[in-house]
Amino acid sequence: MQFVQSPPLAIALTAQEMDTLRLLNVCSKYYPARTLISRQGEIESRIFVIQSGWASVHRDLASGDRQIIDTPLIGDIIGVRASEGPNNNSLSSISAVSLFEIPRQLLGRTLFTQGRPASLFARVVARQHSILIEHLTNAGRRNALVRTAHYLLELRERLAVFGMVEDNGFNCPLTQQELADVLGLTTIHVNRTLRELRERELLSFRRGFVEFIDRQSLVKLCCFDADYLDL
Amino acid sequence: MQFVQSPPLAIALTAQEMDTLRLLNVCSKYYPARTLISRQGEIESRIFVIQSGWASVHRDLASGDRQIIDTPLIGDIIGVRASEGPNNNSLSSISAVSLFEIPRQLLGRTLFTQGRPASLFARVVARQHSILIEHLTNAGRRNALVRTAHYLLELRERLAVFGMVEDNGFNCPLTQQELADVLGLTTIHVNRTLRELRERELLSFRRGFVEFIDRQSLVKLCCFDADYLDL
DNA sequence: CGCAGACTTGAAGATTATCAACCACCGTGG
DNA sequence: CCACGGTGGTTGATAATCTTCAAGTCTGCG
Numbered sequence: 001m002q003f004v005q006s007p008p009l010a011i012a013l014t015a016q017e018m019d020t021l022r023l024l025n026v027c028s029k030y031y032p033a034r035t036l037i038s039r040q041g042e043i044e045s046r047i048f049v050i051q052s053g054w055a056s057v058h059r060d061l062a063s064g065d066r067q068i069i070d071t072p073l074i075g076d077i078i079g080v081r082a083s084e085g086p087n088n089n090s091l092s093s094i095s096a097v098s099l100f101e102i103p104r105q106l107l108g109r110t111l112f113t114q115g116r117p118a119s120l121f122a123r124v125v126a127r128q129h130s131i132l133i134e135h136l137t138n139a140g141r142r143n144a145l146v147r148t149a150h151y152l153l154e155l156r157e158r159l160a161v162f163g164m165v166e167d168n169g170f171n172c173p174l175t176q177q178e179l180a181d182v183l184g185l186t187t188i189h190v191n192r193t194l195r196e197l198r199e200r201e202l203l204s205f206r207r208g209f210v211e212f213i214d215r216q217s218l219v220k221l222c223c224f225d226a227d228y229l230d231l
Numbered sequence: 232m233q234f235v236q237s238p239p240l241a242i243a244l245t246a247q248e249m250d251t252l253r254l255l256n257v258c259s260k261y262y263p264a265r266t267l268i269s270r271q272g273e274i275e276s277r278i279f280v281i282q283s284g285w286a287s288v289h290r291d292l293a294s295g296d297r298q299i300i301d302t303p304l305i306g307d308i309i310g311v312r313a314s315e316g317p318n319n320n321s322l323s324s325i326s327a328v329s330l331f332e333i334p335r336q337l338l339g340r341t342l343f344t345q346g347r348p349a350s351l352f353a354r355v356v357a358r359q360h361s362i363l364i365e366h367l368t369n370a371g372r373r374n375a376l377v378r379t380a381h382y383l384l385e386l387r388e389r390l391a392v393f394g395m396v397e398d399n400g401f402n403c404p405l406t407q408q409e410l411a412d413v414l415g416l417t418t419i420h421v422n423r424t425l426r427e428l429r430e431r432e433l434l435s436f437r438r439g440f441v442e443f444i445d446r447q448s449l450v451k452l453c454c455f456d457a458d459y460l461d462l
Numbered sequence: 463c464g465c466a467g468a469c470t471t472g473a474a475g476a477t478t479a480t481c482a483a484c485c486a487c488c489g490t491g492g
Numbered sequence: 493c494c495a496c497g498g499t500g501g502t503t504g505a506t507a508a509t510c511t512t513c514a515a516g517t518c519t520g521c522g
């Protein structure tokens with residue numbers, strides 16, 4: 001990985017911009033897999049940037065159900081909200097995760113007022129907005145098969161930017177339960193859906209590896225257009 | 232309406248801040264009901280602020296389906312995205328709408344670098360993010376009845392800020408088709424769901440008016456918590 | 463080896479969609 | 493003034509999708 005000194009933002013920073021970021025008192029932290037990092041309903045004064053690993057931003061409902069809003073990956077920024085009130089969603093690690101924790105106040109003061117880093121953050125946030133829109137479209141208007149395919153293709157694109165896609169697939173630590181919570185389905189139905197994708201020889205997801213068997217057909221199946229992921 | 236000179240942002244601006252906004256070359260425009268204002272896939276250099284009326288931000292799919300991402304109302308800001316590429320969703324009017332159109336570039340240059348108006352915009356954007364998260368949670372993890380109730384309660388809160396809620400309800404120009412596209416349901420199922428809400432004596436939505444019959448029970452039914460709408 | 467968590471399968475049931483009518487309201491034009 | 497057409501709303505019957513419940517099986521790991 002070529003990003004060690006500064007938060008990985010999928011865009012190279014100039015030396016001066018990195019200085020700006022260093023001013024932010026950025027500290028790096030490590031969390032083991034399946035750990036709650038920030039709890040819904042509590043005041044959260046940090047902003048996070050994923051350095052490595054898979055995380056999950058989710059909402060837990062009184063019913064016991066859970067909706068995963070997004071699975072932020074390397075370079076993604078979490079928690080850029082302006083209001084001071086309690087956070088309305090939780091952040092957990094899925095795999096082991098290391099991330100930068102930036103005091104929110106510092107971000108507001110220095111980062112958003114200094115040219116390119118500011119617009120860079122704005123871009124990443126805008127992309128997350130696009131991702132969120134796509135997830136809503138998934139949940140609202142696509143069936144289980146298409147929805148699953150779409151999300152896994154999205155992950156591929158997001159990981160590819162960081163060279164984390166091998167020849168025909170990528171490592172994916174999500175359980176079927178987590179995938180279900182992303183897609184708004186039950187675990188069991190995700191299982192059947194993955195089986196159908198396998199039987200149709202489109203993709204296989206086994207033992208933590210998503211393998212694209214016929215990616216072209218898959219893209220066609222769900223009308224996947226990666227434009228929304230562009231920074 | 233007390234907001235005529237400056238974009239209505241649900242927060243009062245100081246005179247100086249209004250000057251900043253006036254610098255932005257803000258022009259006000261009117262669109263009749265059911266008009267396409269900005270088309271998905273095209274480059275959009277404007278940012279919109281709703282002055283009055285109901286609009287709809289939506290994604291149109293190749294299948295012919297449509298997902299309404301949000302129905303922005305008075306004071307809402309639309310199109311704050313940093314990337315220069317084509318927009319990935321459309322903006323249409325639902326009722327007749329008048330809105331401010333702000334050149335994107337001006338916004339980036341002056342607004343985001345000037346103290347409170349900047350953080351004010353950031354807040355509104357953060358709130359829209361919260362709303363989007365709630366809509367995703369709706370589509371992913373709540374059934375038709377709860378989902379519908381939740382959305383209509385959300386609209387009530389959003390309109391109440393601007394004094395647009397009468398005693399026990401509010402005017403709502405949404406058709407059942409549009410409501411279906413917000414909620415990720417079919418028109419027919421929305422119709423049945425509204426009937427059930429009526430039969431259970433929770434709320435009635437007829438002739439463009441949403442009337443809350445038993446709002447307390449409704450809030451309880453869908454565990455509605457308006458915190459996410461706070462600015 | 464044995465345990466726990468994750469995955470898999472079947473059967474049955476609930477929810478939501480699809481198809482096909484029909485109704486009601488409203489503005490228009492004869 | 494009333495027939496007409498169009499849009500939006502309503503209803504029933506049927507089908508697809510997805511969930512629930514219940515019972516395994518597999519797999520990695522101590």
